[in-house]
Amino acid sequence: MKKLMTALALVVFATSLHAAYEAKWESIDKRPVPQWWKDAKFGIFIHWGPYAVPAFGNISKDGKFAWDCYAEWYQGFMLKGKKPYLDHHEKFYHNAPYGNFAAEFKAEHFDAADWAKLFKKAGAKYVVLTSKHHDGYALWPSPESPYYNSVAMGSGRDIAGEFCKAMREAGLKRGFYYSMLEYANPLYPGIRDGNPSPFALTPEEWNKRVNLPQLKELAEIYEADIIWPDGEWDYHSSRHCSEEYLAWLYNESKVKDTVVVNDRWGKDCRGRHGGHYTTEYVLEGGDKSGDGAEHPWEECRGIGNSFGYSRFETPKDYMSRERCVETLVNCVSRGGNLLLNVGPTADGRIPAIMQDRLLAIGRWLDVNGEAIYASSSWKKAPKGLAGIYFTQKGSDLYLISFAAGSKPISFAAGDVKAVTVLGAPSVNVKWSVKDGVLTVTPPAFANGEMPCEFAPVLKISRK
Numbered sequence: 001m002k003k004l005m006t007a008l009a010l011v012v013f014a015t016s017l018h019a020a021y022e023a024k025w026e027s028i029d030k031r032p033v034p035q036w037w038k039d040a041k042f043g044i045f046i047h048w049g050p051y052a053v054p055a056f057g058n059i060s061k062d063g064k065f066a067w068d069c070y071a072e073w074y075q076g077f078m079l080k081g082k083k084p085y086l087d088h089h090e091k092f093y094h095n096a097p098y099g100n101f102a103a104e105f106k107a108e109h110f111d112a113a114d115w116a117k118l119f120k121k122a123g124a125k126y127v128v129l130t131s132k133h134h135d136g137y138a139l140w141p142s143p144e145s146p147y148y149n150s151v152a153m154g155s156g157r158d159i160a161g162e163f164c165k166a167m168r169e170a171g172l173k174r175g176f177y178y179s180m181l182e183y184a185n186p187l188y189p190g191i192r193d194g195n196p197s198p199f200a201l202t203p204e205e206w207n208k209r210v211n212l213p214q215l216k217e218l219a220e221i222y223e224a225d226i227i228w229p230d231g232e233w234d235y236h237s238s239r240h241c242s243e244e245y246l247a248w249l250y251n252e253s254k255v256k257d258t259v260v261v262n263d264r265w266g267k268d269c270r271g272r273h274g275g276h277y278t279t280e281y282v283l284e285g286g287d288k289s290g291d292g293a294e295h296p297w298e299e300c301r302g303i304g305n306s307f308g309y310s311r312f313e314t315p316k317d318y319m320s321r322e323r324c325v326e327t328l329v330n331c332v333s334r335g336g337n338l339l340l341n342v343g344p345t346a347d348g349r350i351p352a353i354m355q356d357r358l359l360a361i362g363r364w365l366d367v368n369g370e371a372i373y374a375s376s377s378w379k380k381a382p383k384g385l386a387g388i389y390f391t392q393k394g395s396d397l398y399l400i401s402f403a404a405g406s407k408p409i410s411f412a413a414g415d416v417k418a419v420t421v422l423g424a425p426s427v428n429v430k431w432s433v434k435d436g437v438l439t440v441t442p443p444a445f446a447n448g449e450m451p452c453e454f455a456p457v458l459k460i461s462r463k
């Protein structure tokens, strides 16, 4: 009897290991977001595909978020009849089919190891590449996109494969963005240009024949650390078969214990289901569905106003070095990660202005990374201090100041035992505590004394 009970218990245990997650949101949503991602804080997004050939997007008039600045939407905006895109295409490409850009997407200077070096120097911990954007062109030789992928047409290279190998060798976590919709594929059920395709599949068929096999390839062939779907808004997650895919991913795939996913699994999902929540250009008034959530979340945005390379943008359209760091700090201080995008040129180079911004973030993190990586938001942070942000690690607090001047700041901080400047331990900081209220004066640094270009960090050590 005892032996039988032990055998039964073993079977139950083995079964529970094998099928830990059911294909239902209530089960899938219980899986915690892996700690490596929560600690990482800073990732690089890469939007790269045939749209990098025209590299054309509208220019924001006031520097604010505007969806029609997205250069990766070149084909989509033409299908929607957007005039600047149609005019540009007629004038410079004589209305040639968009698919011709795939043949010109040569990637001749693409060196994934060089990219990895830059991302490491930027202090990023993970990188997400568009394996396939809404135009349907795949950066790997996928059997479901047999003629429209980077090996069949364009560079002749398995870009996803080269990317993964280089990132892995550099010690960076890596993964893939994946668009569930394809605006011009005749099999895609959604109506993208006002005319339903006579060949359209049902959403379920589309997902079973295209999306699910491709999402599985990304997890199994490339052992992606991150699966980052998008273009999910046409259908409910049940029609995308998303719960089914995630149950497979979490129970059976090679990456089941470590993979990270986002919340873009169907029009019912953003800010509600899946892994971490997402926002997009949130500080500029974009999509804020996952913002401020208690749940792990990630902001994504370009350094300028587009994800795909938009070659008519000028420096005024790009965030300054300081603004890039402030965006990262703003997200982290509110408990989020930042996935900052670069849009390489069609020949595979990362534009100099984007490199400049990434390197500036890296220099700042070299000195102040302690306040960012593996930190959390300080729930009791005082409100209304313009340009001042806080993070927390254990009992220590970090005050990160983008504010000008050296006016004393007072706030409740508990039992403080020391206040020091990260990267400049010999700089004397004036501070005092009374009844748990800390008054600290941001130091006025002497020439050459400030340890970073801007936004010095005060470490507040507590008992």
Ligand code: FHN
Pocket (backbone or CB within 6 Å): 070, 072, 073, 230, 231, 280, 300, 307
């Ligand atoms: O339409 C896309 C857009 O081109 C870009 O890929 C962003 C990245 O989050 N996602 C979509 C809009 O939410």
